[in-house]
Amino acid sequence: MTDWTPHTLRARSWFESLRDRICAEFENIEAEAGSAAQFEFTTWAREEAGNPEPGGGTRGVMKGQVFEKVGVNISTVHGTFAPEFAQTIHGAGADNPGFTATGISLVAHMANPHVPAVHMNTRFLTTSKPWFGGGADLNPPIPYAEDTADFHAAFQAACDTHGADYYERFKAWADEYFYIPHRGVHRGVGGIFYDHLDCDSDAAFEANFAFTRDVGEAFLAVFPRLVRRRMGAAFTAADTQQQLEWRGRYAEFNLVYDRGTLFGLKTGGNVDAILMSLPPRAVWS
Amino acid sequence: MTDWTPHTLRARSWFESLRDRICAEFENIEAEAGSAAQFEFTTWAREEAGNPEPGGGTRGVMKGQVFEKVGVNISTVHGTFAPEFAQTIHGAGADNPGFTATGISLVAHMANPHVPAVHMNTRFLTTSKPWFGGGADLNPPIPYAEDTADFHAAFQAACDTHGADYYERFKAWADEYFYIPHRGVHRGVGGIFYDHLDCDSDAAFEANFAFTRDVGEAFLAVFPRLVRRRMGAAFTAADTQQQLEWRGRYAEFNLVYDRGTLFGLKTGGNVDAILMSLPPRAVWS
Numbered sequence: 001m002t003d004w005t006p007h008t009l010r011a012r013s014w015f016e017s018l019r020d021r022i023c024a025e026f027e028n029i030e031a032e033a034g035s036a037a038q039f040e041f042t043t044w045a046r047e048e049a050g051n052p053e054p055g056g057g058t059r060g061v062m063k064g065q066v067f068e069k070v071g072v073n074i075s076t077v078h079g080t081f082a083p084e085f086a087q088t089i090h091g092a093g094a095d096n097p098g099f100t101a102t103g104i105s106l107v108a109h110m111a112n113p114h115v116p117a118v119h120m121n122t123r124f125l126t127t128s129k130p131w132f133g134g135g136a137d138l139n140p141p142i143p144y145a146e147d148t149a150d151f152h153a154a155f156q157a158a159c160d161t162h163g164a165d166y167y168e169r170f171k172a173w174a175d176e177y178f179y180i181p182h183r184g185v186h187r188g189v190g191g192i193f194y195d196h197l198d199c200d201s202d203a204a205f206e207a208n209f210a211f212t213r214d215v216g217e218a219f220l221a222v223f224p225r226l227v228r229r230r231m232g233a234a235f236t237a238a239d240t241q242q243q244l245e246w247r248g249r250y251a252e253f254n255l256v257y258d259r260g261t262l263f264g265l266k267t268g269g270n271v272d273a274i275l276m277s278l279p280p281r282a283v284w285s
Numbered sequence: 286m287t288d289w290t291p292h293t294l295r296a297r298s299w300f301e302s303l304r305d306r307i308c309a310e311f312e313n314i315e316a317e318a319g320s321a322a323q324f325e326f327t328t329w330a331r332e333e334a335g336n337p338e339p340g341g342g343t344r345g346v347m348k349g350q351v352f353e354k355v356g357v358n359i360s361t362v363h364g365t366f367a368p369e370f371a372q373t374i375h376g377a378g379a380d381n382p383g384f385t386a387t388g389i390s391l392v393a394h395m396a397n398p399h400v401p402a403v404h405m406n407t408r409f410l411t412t413s414k415p416w417f418g419g420g421a422d423l424n425p426p427i428p429y430a431e432d433t434a435d436f437h438a439a440f441q442a443a444c445d446t447h448g449a450d451y452y453e454r455f456k457a458w459a460d461e462y463f464y465i466p467h468r469g470v471h472r473g474v475g476g477i478f479y480d481h482l483d484c485d486s487d488a489a490f491e492a493n494f495a496f497t498r499d500v501g502e503a504f505l506a507v508f509p510r511l512v513r514r515r516m517g518a519a520f521t522a523a524d525t526q527q528q529l530e531w532r533g534r535y536a537e538f539n540l541v542y543d544r545g546t547l548f549g550l551k552t553g554g555n556v557d558a559i560l561m562s563l564p565p566r567a568v569w570s
Contacts (some may be wrong), residue, residue: 182550182559248563255540256550265467265541274467275569278533284563 004076007205008102011132012076014209015104016126019072019146020218022106023060025224032062033231036251037064039072044270048078055079059273063280066115070108071276077101082267090196091129100126104216105260107277108223109226113243114233116140116147116226117188117250119277121260122212132208133195135170136219137178139188139250140224141243147226148189155192156223159212162207170194180253187253247279254278289361292490293387296409296417297361299494300389301531303359303501307391308345310509315349318516321546322349324357328330329555331362337412340364344558348565351516356561361387362554364452375481376414382496385411388419392562393508394518399518400529401425401432401511402473402535404562405504406545414426417493418480420455421504422463424473424535426528433474440477443499455479474527492493509539532564539563 004012021224023039025147028036045056059076066072078100081089086096103123110117140149152171159166170192177193192215199205212246254261254277308324315322331343344358346386349355364384366374371381377415388408395402407419423436437456444519447480455477464471464479477500539546539562 061404182556244566248409251536251567252540252560255537256547261540268467269466275537278569280570281529281566282536283566284560285565 004078004100005130006125007130008126009098011209011212012102014073014213014216015074015102015122018213019058019074019104019107019222020061022220023062023072025220026062026064026067026070026108027225029212029227029231030062032228033064035065035208037062042272044273046079046159046270049122057270057273059270059276061276063118064111066105066111066227068111069280070107071106072252073105073273073276075101075103075105075270077269078214079267085263085267089127090125090131091127093128095128097191105273105277106219109247109279110227110231112231112233113141113235113239114144114230116143116151116230117247117279118219119225120216120223122215124212126210130199130205131195132197134179134200134212134215135174135191135193136215137174137188137191137254138194139195139246141246142229142239143189147229150226151189151191151222154218155215158218160212161214162211166194166211167192173249178193178253180249182256183252185249185252216246238254244279244283245285246280246285247282288414289363289385290411292415292484292494293361293385293409293411296494296497297359297387299498299501300359300387300407300533303498303505304343304345304359304389304411307505308357309507311347311349311352311355311393314351314509314512315347316518317513317515318349318351320350322352327557329553342555342558344555344561346561349396350436351396351400351512353394354565356391358558358561359388360390360526360555360558361385362538367552370548374412374549375410375416376412378413382413390558390562391504394532394564395512395516397516397518398520398524399429399515401428401515402532402564403435403504403508404509405501407468407500409494409497414558415484415490416480417482417497419497419500420476420478421500422459422473422476422478424531426531427524428474428546429515432514435511436474436507438475439501439503443496443503444477446499447496451496452477463538464475465542467541468534468537470534472535495540513557529566529568530570532567533569536563536567555557 015029027038039060039062042059045054055077060072062070080098086092105121107119116141121138124132156167174193196209321367324345324347327344330339340362345357347355365383371377390406392404402424405421409417459475459478482493
């Protein structure tokens with residue numbers, strides 16, 4: 001017995017297949033660098049009172065030579081929101097009907113400061129409404145205009161196939177979201193962020209699901225290319241210091257502002273899965 | 286011209302003299318370890334619209350051999366709260382009369398994992414009411430029962446002089462406050478935390494000011510003793526790893542839960558002063 005909807009199960013299945021292909025490609029990159037690093041996977045379950053099927057997920061972590069630490073998580077959970085949270089959730093509100101959520105979440109912190117860190121997350125949620133959301137943003141400690149341009153171009157292509165205004169809207173949303181107000185800086189060089197792509201009909205589900213798949217494909221096409229471009233670059237102790245200070249800013253963003261992180265921490269989510277986004281090392285000078 | 290009250294100026298003057306004595310003692314400890322490290326002081330000012338005298342403060346930072354990073358800040362500011370904040374502030378509320386605040390804030394992250402990190406902060410605030418608040422808590426990466434007992438005994442002595450129930454109440458408040466709910470652990474071994482010691486009369490001001498001075502004296506008496514007890518202890522790479530992981534938890538507490546940190550970041554405070562509490566290095570495994 002389960003209460004997962006067919007749409008949730010299809011989305012989860014896609015997220016899992018994307019995870020498998022990303023992890024295989026990241027392991028290929030490690031092998032090209034002469035490393036035998038591989039992902040290690042851990043499953044976790046979250047019991048819900050009154051629900052016979054626990055939610056849960058799989059955390060994948062690899063610590064390699066190129067990827068200092070990369071986490072790729074799949075989680076599929078259902079439950080009810082605390083009342084104060086429900087007011088802030090699309091389609092929840094005062095009647096607070098509970099939720100189902102499935103998603104993939106990826107954060108890569110790279111050993112070489114010339115290689116950009118990256119975040120990618122796509123998800124399918126159901127409250128009184130079902131919708132897709134997601135995004136990806138590039139976080140280079142040492143930015144290169146070429147890398148930034150390629151990253152944006154990949155997501156622009158994915159957007160342009162699905163909505164004439166998608167790229168402009170979702171790039172602007174990323175610029176607004178991935179921002180550290182107390183420092184007056186963006187956390188990286190942006191990307192796309194989207195949410196509340198409502199699936200009020202099967203046709204809307206199919207269209208938004210196709211877009212979300214293309215976002216995943218864009219990530220898989222572009223990020224390994226950027227990694228291979230920079231992973232052999234020489235770097236200095238000063239470069240590493242710059243990287244570690246930059247990671248301090250990244251940790252600040254995630255712990256002070258990131259809605260997903262705070263939502264997870266304050267609703268009793270799996271701490272290891274939520275905080276896999278934090279850098280393996282950071283400094284505050 | 287100034288709008289600082291005599292009480293604020295007296296409190297500030299005491300905080301500054303305490304700062305001077307603490308910094309001198311910490312520099313003595315460095316000298317005993319063969320280091321010439323000294324505090325470096327930076328002043329900052331915060332302009333307030335309509336107020337001819339800017340608020341501001343002095344940050345003191347020392348990076349030494351015993352003190353990997355210690356910050357001692359004095360800040361004295363006035364202004365008005367954003368309306369949503371005013372509702373949460375003692376004595377502010379809907380009429381939101383503005384505030385004056387002066388305080389000393391200290392966080393020490395130690396090089397040797399056997400030496401406890403520590404936090405101490407005392408402050409005098411005025412909204413429609415004037416009050417003192419403050420506290421101190423011990424944060425050993427590797428706890429020793431003897432250190433914990435001595436730390437608590439010092440603050441118990443300060444409390445017992447001023448109120449029969451102070452120690453019990455303020456120790457319990459520290460246990461409640463310095464807690465990381467998402468990990469289900471305290472951030473350290475506790476201490477005391479107090480707030481809203483109202484100063485509705487001169488006599489009440491004098492009594493609460495005397496208590497706050499004794500809290501500062503207790504800190505100055507006990508913490509250097511703990512540092513000298515452990516600063517020569519041998520430690521291993523595994524001890525350091527434990528310390529750095531523990532510091533990750535400390536950063537999580539400060540960035541996700543600490544009211545002072547979030548208040549400062551979200552009200553446009555001095556970022557360097559607010560975030561001096563963050564560890565110089567941290568890891569997330």
